[in-house]
Amino acid sequence: MRDKGVGATMRDMVVGSQRRTELLRGVLDLCLLAVMNEEPAYGYEMTKRLRERGLAIVGEGSIYPLLGRLERDGLVETYRAASDGGPMRKYYRPSSTGRLALALGVSEWRAARDAVDAVLAPVKVEVIHE
Amino acid sequence: MSDFIEQCRSEWRRLGVPDPLAEEMASDLASDLSDAAADGVSAEELLGSSAFDPRSFAASWAAERGIIPAAPGRRNARRRPLVLVAFTALAALALIVAALLLLTGRPTVAVAVSRATGARLPTAPPAFFVPPGPSRQVLHTSAAAPVAWLLLFLAIVALGFAAWLWSSWGRSRPPSVPA
Numbered sequence: 247m248r249d250k251g252v253g254a255t256m257r258d259m260v261v262g263s264q265r266r267t268e269l270l271r272g273v274l275d276l277c278l279l280a281v282m283n284e285e286p287a288y289g290y291e292m293t294k295r296l297r298e299r300g301l302a303i304v305g306e307g308s309i310y311p312l313l314g315r316l317e318r319d320g321l322v323e324t325y326r327a328a329s330d331g332g333p334m335r336k337y338y339r340p341s342s343t344g345r346l347a348l349a350l351g352v353s354e355w356r357a358a359r360d361a362v363d364a365v366l367a368p369v370k371v372e373v374i375h376e
Numbered sequence: 377m378s379d380f381i382e383q384c385r386s387e388w389r390r391l392g393v394p395d396p397l398a399e400e401m402a403s404d405l406a407s408d409l410s411d412a413a414a415d416g417v418s419a420e421e422l423l424g425s426s427a428f429d430p431r432s433f434a435a436s437w438a439a440e441r442g443i444i445p446a447a448p449g450r451r452n453a454r455r456r457p458l459v460l461v462a463f464t465a466l467a468a469l470a471l472i473v474a475a476l477l478l479l480t481g482r483p484t485v486a487v488a489v490s491r492a493t494g495a496r497l498p499t500a501p502p503a504f505f506v507p508p509g510p511s512r513q514v515l516h517t518s519a520a521a522p523v524a525w526l527l528l529f530l531a532i533v534a535l536g537f538a539a540w541l542w543s544s545w546g547r548s549r550p551p552s553v554p555a
Contacts, residue, residue, distance in 0.1 A: 288404070288407075288408070289404060289405075289408045290407075290408035290411045293408075293412075293417075293422055294415075302421065308422070308423040308424050308426045308433060310401075310405070310423075310433075310437045311433075311436045311437045311439075311440040311441075312440070314437050314438075314440035314441035314442075315440040315441070317441060318440065318441055318442040332407065332411075333403070333407050334403075335404065335407060336400070336404050
């Protein structure tokens, strides 16, 4: 009976991948601004940089509409240049407004992360597999 | 993947995206998909769930870039409350004005009912006259009263309509999600 209750509770909770998707959705624009701030990048290059840091965006939808929004809002500048031995690509880099937005966003993220950590850090959960 | 890009092109054409911009997006997408394939990365890994819905993907990309108007639902969702608030406020104002007109003015309305007995009706000239029948009604009123009553009626109808719009808006609102 107890196991069944726990199982039902777990089913009702958002499963890990969905939670990860929701969390990432709110900060993906910051992540894109951050990786292009290191060095201008085109779409797929940004995806690669994110993946190299363990941030696969499967399930989050494409980054392209998000890049379009950043461009429309004046947070990025674009230019076309040939990639290494490849075709002409559209490169993105943060504008001055984008760098300011990145700084503010990082500050907000850290504040939110610290607050959540303060709540969750003391939690000690032991999961027993039977 | 060429099929995916062709469907995107088709959607951009349908939405009226200028050819140079459509070509630019298609070219970037094709290059990225090609690079991804060379790295062994699937289209789904690059595009997420959009890989299965090229038309929505294309429309979303163009809309986010500001090339085409945003989907009506999203814009209206922001604008509608303002319109509704204004409409509701106007209806409420009309109701108050009508009520004040009716409450502060002289008694201006009297209704007389006469059955078909030939009873004499009041002597005041009727403003509205219902053709004779088994019973007839004559509404005596001043010149201002019909306007006040009409305003009251319209205000009540408008408030009812506003209530319906609010409830329908509340039902149709998408759940809020992080941007």
